[in-house]
Amino acid sequence: MSQQTTFKGIKITTDNKCGFCDGAKCCTYITERLETPRSMHDFDHLLWQISHENIRIYKDDDGWYLLVESTCLHLENDGRCGIYNERPHVCRQHDNDYCEFDAPAEDGFDLYFHDYAQLTKYCKNRFKGWGKRFEKFAKEYE
Ligand code: SF4
Numbered sequence: 001m002s003q004q005t006t007f008k009g010i011k012i013t014t015d016n017k018c019g020f021c022d023g024a025k026c027c028t029y030i031t032e033r034l035e036t037p038r039s040m041h042d043f044d045h046l047l048w049q050i051s052h053e054n055i056r057i058y059k060d061d062d063g064w065y066l067l068v069e070s071t072c073l074h075l076e077n078d079g080r081c082g083i084y085n086e087r088p089h090v091c092r093q094h095d096n097d098y099c100e101f102d103a104p105a106e107d108g109f110d111l112y113f114h115d116y117a118q119l120t121k122y123c124k125n126r127f128k129g130w131g132k133r134f135e136k137f138a139k140e141y142e
């Protein structure tokens with residue numbers, strides 16, 4: 001993936017890049033690591049989660065993640081951080097050398113589920129008896 005090197009004719013460096021980033025993309029979501037889902041129960045649970053507004057699920061080289069699209073309350077209208085000197089460690093660790101400004105995060109995902117329909121399709125392909133899972137679950141609880 002190539003890095004964006006100019007913006008409107010201006011040379012982009014790591015020092016000025018964030019100033020060109022419309023809406024500070026890295027401050028508009030959070031992620032949380034998930035246990036690797038394996039069973040139909042696991043995926044059924046993910047379907048419940050992704051049924052909620054602004055919830056996405058992805059898998060990359062590090063594993064499975066829940067992604068919540070939600071803008072940080074400290075992000076100011078001019079794109080600056082309102083608590084810059086006290087910002088959390090995870091924010092300090094974020095490197096702008098190659099970031100969401102250069103390419104959408106999805107480009108690095110092995111799997112990306114944007115909504116219930118996409119994840120359902122995946123489950124139907126992954127599990128033969130997906131359509132009958134509730135009968136199976138009911139027997140397990142007998
Ligand atoms: S680190 Fe990248 S995504 Fe975040 S504000 Fe800077 S340029 Fe934008």
Ligand code: SF4
Nearest residue numbers: 027072074075081091
């Ligand atoms: S605390 Fe600041 S740097 Fe961290 S996500 Fe919020 S606005 Fe961005």
